[in-house]
Amino acid sequence: METMLLVLQFLADPYHLALILGGTFVGVLVGALPGLGSVILIALLLPFVVRMEPVAGIALCGIVYCATIYGGSITAILINTPGTAAAAATTFDGYPLAERGEAGRALGVATFSSAIAGIIGILVMIVATPLLARIAYQFGPAEYFALAVFGMSMLASISGKSVIKNFIAGAFGVLLATMGTDLTTGIERFTFGQADLSEGIRPVQMMIGIFAGGELLRQATLSGVQRNIVADAVAKLPSNADFKRLWKTVLRGSGIGTFIGILPAEGGTVAAMVAYNEEKRWSKNRDEFGYGAIEGVAAPESANNAATGGTMVPTLALGIPGGGSTAIILTAMLILGLRPGPQLFTDQPNLLAGLFGAMLGANICFLVLGMVGAKYFSRITLIPTTILWPMVFCLAALGAYSLQQNMFDVGIMLFFSALGYLMKRHGYAPAPIVMGLILGELIESSLKQSYLIYDGNLFAILQQPIALAFLVLAVLGVASPFIAKGIGALREKRTSK
Amino acid sequence: MSPEGVGERMIDQKSLVESIVIMVFSAAMYAVTYAFDEVPPILALCVQPTVFPRAILILMFLLALLQAVKAVRLSPADISKLKPYKPVPGIVYVTSIFLIGFFILMPIIGTFPTLIVFCPALAFIWGERRWLLMALSFSGFAVFIYALFVAILNTPLP
Incomplete structure (x- = not known):
């Protein structure tokens, strides 16, 4: 009840309302632009967010996170190009609907499904986050170590081409976390004599480089791509028949999205794909899927938007990012001196209420903006890559510079731009590096503390029930893709017999 | 390969x-x-x-x-x-050189002259030939950068 009052108090402030309106507008606009997305936008905003008042800064991250995920659906439907990876599944049926003249219906269903599921996800977040955080009161170093290992184990199923590559990228992120002065001993590690590296790799510059800079180099090869809007439609309110047909789909998608979002390292992209496949499996109209089934729009859109609330749950309660975007939001929180966990709920109730209120407000705001302006938002894709990306780079470089007014930071950003491009080209997803960078410090410090507490006997970690449970889940998380592969092969053998 | x-x-x-x-x-x-x-x-x-x-x-x-x-x-x-290996396209190398050029030029000639040189040059090598569009877009962008970093954030730029 107290939280709800704080949420209302946040929403009653005109400055916060302006932030919601502006953030949602920019978020939907950027979400509609293929290549840019929530991760890049939040990374670009980081240099500004860390200078803002903490409640407003973190709220802004939450707003643009919700709005960009929705914005991706507009171009997925109108130009067959998902604005964000999370909207990839929306193209399967959204674009065929647009091609046969039902773009307005598809946009309307996408907007309503996104907003309803987004609100459900946030309500779950409001209830589940404090509950999960309360469990964290029982956590000691052993439990935190096991939890961080569990978070890393989820890299097995994060987006990317190979489980091994995800783990290599994750390990590289953990290695980056060890750079700089070791806080226990004061010894410098991997600084190569550079004083600027003594505080370690600066996460903001690294994230801007790996996401925005890496994408710029990839866009260099796509500058000749022409995009055409197949349909110039205004979003239409879903009919009663559509509501009746889709309410179960939206609820299922919301459930799947919220659950997958809560799992560390997973996010909207995985949620949307799973929801689409499940809807196809259970639908009476499964033959229509791929040719313009309206359920094929509602399911992924409800799942990826519900996941935004879900991914915030482990991020806020335990400090384990639920996905790429939340990893960056977590970084912003840490820079602002806000440590996630149970203390956050007692020390910073305004911050959490602000974030909840901002995300709720963003969902309501994009419902209105989407219904009125989807047609106009899609026009953003007509901005030539040749004009847009040089500006994105300059904004990224100046953002990286502005934090400490240091050209070395721009150099770091450039280094990670090249690395981000090469990694993506070779099938290494950049998100695991960020996960590793964030969890690396927690893994090392909790492992050292456990070593001291248990007198050098690390096997004692296995005697702690919660830690053991997380480690078992971690083993299952690593093994799950191989088990799924084995089951698939077994099924194939059976059917061929 | x-x-x-x-x-x-x-x-x-x-x-x-x-x-x-x-x-x-x-x-x-x-x-x-x-x-x-x-x-x-x-x-x-x-x-x-x-x-x-x-x-x-x-x-x-x-x-x-x-x-x-x-x-x-x-x-x-x-x-x-398996997909056949494709080498890194030449445009990526050229773009990388431009990015390094930005990094070198910014502290020498200053932020805004660098922006004025860098943005149209990169757009040009990416194939953009609409000079009026470039002039309007990039001059507007330079004003936006000035307003954001200098006027609002009070960040001293090189």
Whole structure:
């Protein structure tokens, strides 16, 4: 009840309302632009967010996170190009609907499904986050170590081409976390004599480089791509028949999205794909899927938007990012001196209420903006890559510079731009590096503390029930893709017999 | 560097080279850890600062080794998924040179002159020829940057 009052108090402030309106507008606009997305936008905003008042800064991250995920659906439907990876599944049926003249219906269903599921996800977040955080009161170093290992184990199923590559990228992120002065001993590690590296790799510059800079180099090869809007439609309110047909789909998608979002390292992209496949499996109209089934729009859109609330749950309660975007939001929180966990709920109730209120407000705001302006938002894709990306780079470089007014930071950003491009080209997803960078410090410090507490006997970690449970889940998380592969092969053998 | 046949076995050379690069990197970084200062055990709380990075590097090396083994023992299903290797397009190298140029020029000639030179030049090499569009867009962008960083954030730019 107290939280709800704080949420209302946040929403009653005109400055916060302006932030919601502006953030949602920019978020939907950027979400509609293929290549840019929530991760890049939040990374670009980081240099500004860390200078803002903490409640407003973190709220802004939450707003643009919700709005960009929705914005991706507009171009997925109108130009067959998902604005964000999370909207990839929306193209399967959204674009065929647009091609046969039902773009307005598809946009309307996408907007309503996104907003309803987004609100459900946030309500779950409001209830589940404090509950999960309360469990964290029982956590000691052993439990935190096991939890961080569990978070890393989820890299097995994060987006990317190979489980091994995800783990290599994750390990590289953990290695980056060890750079700089070791806080226990004061010894410098991997600084190569550079004083600027003594505080370690600066996460903001690294994230801007790996996401925005890496994408710029990839866009260099796509500058000749022409995009055409197949349909110039205004979003239409879903009919009663559509509501009746889709309410179960939206609820299922919301459930799947919220659950997958809560799992560390997973996010909207995985949620949307799973929801689409499940809807196809259970639908009476499964033959229509791929040719313009309206359920094929509602399911992924409800799942990826519900996941935004879900991914915030482990991020806020335990400090384990639920996905790429939340990893960056977590970084912003840490820079602002806000440590996630149970203390956050007692020390910073305004911050959490602000974030909840901002995300709720963003969902309501994009419902209105989407219904009125989807047609106009899609026009953003007509901005030539040749004009847009040089500006994105300059904004990224100046953002990286502005934090400490240091050209070395721009150099770091450039280094990670090249690395981000090469990694993506070779099938290494950049998100695991960020996960590793964030969890690396927690893994090392909790492992050292456990070593001291248990007198050098690390096997004692296995005697702690919660830690053991997380480690078992971690083993299952690593093994799950191989088990799924084995089951698939077994099924194939059976059917061929 | 397309998949290469060795008798009936196939090798994914690209993946093999990647693995070797990662193994060499891990080994080199492992060697770097020998340059870390040693601290007395009482100060290190029994855990030297080299222990954790070395453990991670060994893990990276083993993962890369696993990938290398996979690259030389391809299943028929893996072989069908392999795509021919395409070299990094020339435009990526040229763009990278421009980015380095931005980095060098910014502290020498200043932020705004660099913006004025860099943005149209990069757009030009990416194939943009609409000069009026470029002039309007990039001058508007320079004003936006001035307003955001100098007027609002009070950030001293070079």
